[in-house]
Amino acid sequence: MRDRASRLPGVADFARESDTPTGRVLDFCVVFQYIQSVLKVLIMAELTGVQKQYILHWGEMGTRWGINRTVAQIHALLYLSPRALAAEEIAETLSVARSNVSTSIRELETWGIVRAVHVLGDRREHYESMKDVWEMFRLVIEQRKRREIDPTREMLRRCLADLDPHEAGADYTRLRLEAMAGFFEAVTELHDQMKRLPTGTVRKLLRMGTKMKKVKAAG
Amino acid sequence: MRDRASRLPGVADFARESDTPTGRVLDFCVVFQYIQSVLKVLIMAELTGVQKQYILHWGEMGTRWGINRTVAQIHALLYLSPRALAAEEIAETLSVARSNVSTSIRELETWGIVRAVHVLGDRREHYESMKDVWEMFRLVIEQRKRREIDPTREMLRRCLADLDPHEAGADYTRLRLEAMAGFFEAVTELHDQMKRLPTGTVRKLLRMGTKMKKVKAAG
DNA sequence: ATTGATGTTCTGTTACTTCTGAAAGAACAG
DNA sequence: CTGTTCTTTCAGAAGTAACAGAACATCAAT
Numbered sequence: 001m002r003d004r005a006s007r008l009p010g011v012a013d014f015a016r017e018s019d020t021p022t023g024r025v026l027d028f029c030v031v032f033q034y035i036q037s038v039l040k041v042l043i044m045a046e047l048t049g050v051q052k053q054y055i056l057h058w059g060e061m062g063t064r065w066g067i068n069r070t071v072a073q074i075h076a077l078l079y080l081s082p083r084a085l086a087a088e089e090i091a092e093t094l095s096v097a098r099s100n101v102s103t104s105i106r107e108l109e110t111w112g113i114v115r116a117v118h119v120l121g122d123r124r125e126h127y128e129s130m131k132d133v134w135e136m137f138r139l140v141i142e143q144r145k146r147r148e149i150d151p152t153r154e155m156l157r158r159c160l161a162d163l164d165p166h167e168a169g170a171d172y173t174r175l176r177l178e179a180m181a182g183f184f185e186a187v188t189e190l191h192d193q194m195k196r197l198p199t200g201t202v203r204k205l206l207r208m209g210t211k212m213k214k215v216k217a218a219g
Numbered sequence: 220m221r222d223r224a225s226r227l228p229g230v231a232d233f234a235r236e237s238d239t240p241t242g243r244v245l246d247f248c249v250v251f252q253y254i255q256s257v258l259k260v261l262i263m264a265e266l267t268g269v270q271k272q273y274i275l276h277w278g279e280m281g282t283r284w285g286i287n288r289t290v291a292q293i294h295a296l297l298y299l300s301p302r303a304l305a306a307e308e309i310a311e312t313l314s315v316a317r318s319n320v321s322t323s324i325r326e327l328e329t330w331g332i333v334r335a336v337h338v339l340g341d342r343r344e345h346y347e348s349m350k351d352v353w354e355m356f357r358l359v360i361e362q363r364k365r366r367e368i369d370p371t372r373e374m375l376r377r378c379l380a381d382l383d384p385h386e387a388g389a390d391y392t393r394l395r396l397e398a399m400a401g402f403f404e405a406v407t408e409l410h411d412q413m414k415r416l417p418t419g420t421v422r423k424l425l426r427m428g429t430k431m432k433k434v435k436a437a438g
Numbered sequence: 439a440t441t442g443a444t445g446t447t448c449t450g451t452t453a454c455t456t457c458t459g460a461a462a463g464a465a466c467a468g
Numbered sequence: 469c470t471g472t473t474c475t476t477t478c479a480g481a482a483g484t485a486a487c488a489g490a491a492c493a494t495c496a497a498t
Binding site: 169 | 299
């Protein structure tokens with residue numbers, strides 16, 4: 001029953017210990033469980049080669065950017081999936097522990113790029129990924145800015161305040177710190193401006209740039 | 220002699236086993252070594268509180284972006300240092316093994332943000348960081364793009380090519396892959412355009428944006 | 439050739455992150 | 469209430485990356 005792909009379960013797999021001396025008694029419950037399990041197997045998305053390729057690559061990319069491999073893989077799977085998936089489906093498809101899925105999903109939820117939805121007739125939570133790529137990256141970037149850029153700006157400001165002008169080399173240190181602080185302020189500025197614009201506009205601006213470049217190259 | 224900060228070495232620390240029955244004989248070599256060591260200690264940059272703060276924070280930030288802590292710390296140290304530092308100075312200042320410094324410096328060199336320079340009268344290599352913050356980040360971003368964005372674009376293209384249109388759900392997968400590919404193409408476009416502009420222009424554009432925002436807010 | 443100083447590569451250890459399986463907890467159906 | 473299904477939490481196992489120290493390599497001076 002565990003090796004989903006290799007064989008379908010037989011009814012016998014569900015037979016209870018209620019065997020009689022004359023033979024097995026299959027009650028409704030048993031038959032129902034059997035039917036359910038077969039349906040589950042049929043519904044379970046088998047990964048195509050392309051999907052596997054995408055999910056594996058995405059996982060690797062994640063690790064390079066300080067994002068957990070499993071988290072990234074789950075996101076990739078949900079992004080490609082046309083329907084919301086239950087935690088167990090995710091676990092089986094990616095061959096990871098159920099608990100691992102739980103914590104990973106939670107992380108994706110805190111980023112706001114995955115959310116739980118409910119499917120009629122199913123008590124389990126199903127998870128689906130946001131599909132708007134631009135919005136997704138905007139969210140991730142915003143979070144990371146908050147967690148990494150902002151504290152750095154903070155630190156630089158504190159450093160500049162703490163700088164003792166009587167100390168040897170204070171002038172040079174101040175110069176360097178100010179240059180770095182200037183950069184981070186500018187990045188923040190850029191981010192704020194991007195945030196203000198709706199997704200479509202950024203996309204259009206970029207496309208405009210592309211066209212201009214092409215015209216220039218042609219002319 | 221190892222605990223640089225705690226005490227200066229005495230001449231006795233260098234005395235050879237050439238002691239005579241009547242008393243110690245200090246030859247020129249010994250005195251010279253002594254003088255050198257004292258000079259070294261005096262020259263060795265003692266980190267100020269602010270410098271420590273900056274270096275530690277930078278190291279932490281590095282780890283979050285998939286950059287080795289030591290690599291980031293060394294960069295921070297060199298960035299703040301008004302003069303090029305020898306490997307051993309770096310090792311002692313940051314309390315890491317020289318071998319670690321060697322490999323870390325090499326990595327910084329491959330990124331092009333640190334380079335070896337020679338100091339007159341010193342056979343050792345000294346290392347200094349690029350000081351132009353904008354240029355530094357441009358270099359790092361360019362490298363990371365090459366190592367991470369480009370392979371991802373590659374993968375997406377391959378996926379789209381490999382997609383079997385007869386397979387179930389191929390249409391949906393194509394949709395998702397194309398959306399993602401579009402995003403990565405746009406990012407590449409943006410990067411190329413930024414690269415084309417000299418550092419100063421990007422800075423000016425940003426500042427312009429800031430001013431516009433301020434005017435708008437005031438008016 | 440020898441010695442000492444400097445720089446690099448390799449290897450085993452350490453520290454850290456990720457992951458699993460078990461157990462507890464929560465929601466629900468009968 | 470009781471058993472079932474689903475989810476979360478947690479402690480420890482497994483895996484990974486960083487690191488120190490040793491061995492090796494290079495070079496300069498003599």
